Amino acid sequence: MRKSGLALMILAAVPLAAQQIKFPPALDKLAAKAKETANVNLDASTLGLASKFMSGEKGEESAAKKLVGGLKSIHVRSFKFEKEGEYSAADVSSIREQLRGAQWACIVSVQKKDGESADVCLYREGEATTGLAVLAAEPKELTVVNIVGTLSLEALGSLTRQLGIAEQLKKGLAETKKAVPPAEKDE
Amino acid sequence: MSRLEDELRQALRRREPPAGFAERVMARARAREREQRRPRWLGWRWLAAATAVVVVAAGLHFMEERRRRLEGERAKEQVMLALELTGAKLILAEQRVQQVIGFSLALPN
Numbered sequence: 001m002r003k004s005g006l007a008l009m010i011l012a013a014v015p016l017a018a019q020q021i022k023f024p025p026a027l028d029k030l031a032a033k034a035k036e037t038a039n040v041n042l043d044a045s046t047l048g049l050a051s052k053f054m055s056g057e058k059g060e061e062s063a064a065k066k067l068v069g070g071l072k073s074i075h076v077r078s079f080k081f082e083k084e085g086e087y088s089a090a091d092v093s094s095i096r097e098q099l100r101g102a103q104w105a106c107i108v109s110v111q112k113k114d115g116e117s118a119d120v121c122l123y124r125e126g127e128a129t130t131g132l133a134v135l136a137a138e139p140k141e142l143t144v145v146n147i148v149g150t151l152s153l154e155a156l157g158s159l160t161r162q163l164g165i166a167e168q169l170k171k172g173l174a175e176t177k178k179a180v181p182p183a184e185k186d187e
Numbered sequence: 188m189s190r191l192e193d194e195l196r197q198a199l200r201r202r203e204p205p206a207g208f209a210e211r212v213m214a215r216a217r218a219r220e221r222e223q224r225r226p227r228w229l230g231w232r233w234l235a236a237a238t239a240v241v242v243v244a245a246g247l248h249f250m251e252e253r254r255r256r257l258e259g260e261r262a263k264e265q266v267m268l269a270l271e272l273t274g275a276k277l278i279l280a281e282q283r284v285q286q287v288i289g290f291s292l293a294l295p296n
Binding site for chain 2: 038040042046047049052053054060061064067068076078108110112116119120132134136143145156157
């Protein structure tokens, strides 16, 4: 995969706003076990409303406003657990199987032996890319995202910088690297 | 002198008003009174009603705006949360790739 692999600009008309991943019922049941749950379902009209309340000048809101302009819907399920093993491999595989469908093209798919995984896939309709899916399974965290519409990863990258996410994660990764020697890499 | 007296007497003699004179005067007086009273009384009534309508309409508009603003703010928070989570997981995916294959895939800077 090239360095610019994730720097794709997804620029295409979006004929459908329907969710491209079907969240299995078992996924929502995880909320009962989770210490933190994020459940987001936003359709085009709600996104439009949200956009009106975003400042065009304020850094992070301005970046988000640009992103939202091309979106048709956003669906997120994210769970944080107190301890490991609260979700099953089946919960993850039922979503990953959908991402193996003909219309999905996964640009990142990493699976570690301990069950940790990360998948980033683009939804194709003909020549057009009309959606993004992110499936991230960590020992105490499971996140599934489906963004339907024209999404610029460049703008998303800009937003994550504004929000300081990269710095937080890099800090976390640096601490992980200190704790885990390189030899323990699984793949 | 007597002619002058006769003329004065003639001029000042009591005359009966035409038939219905008193009724016509009273009717005209009542009509004028009504004209003077009605607009003022109706004016206050309409002003009060119009004020009430304006106050209620303004209240409803304010409540609707407040509801819409709250919905918008809530939607904005959800969008920011969703994008933040997505951005975080994309960076996480990038880091996993770095860990596994040892080179940077990097989101655009």
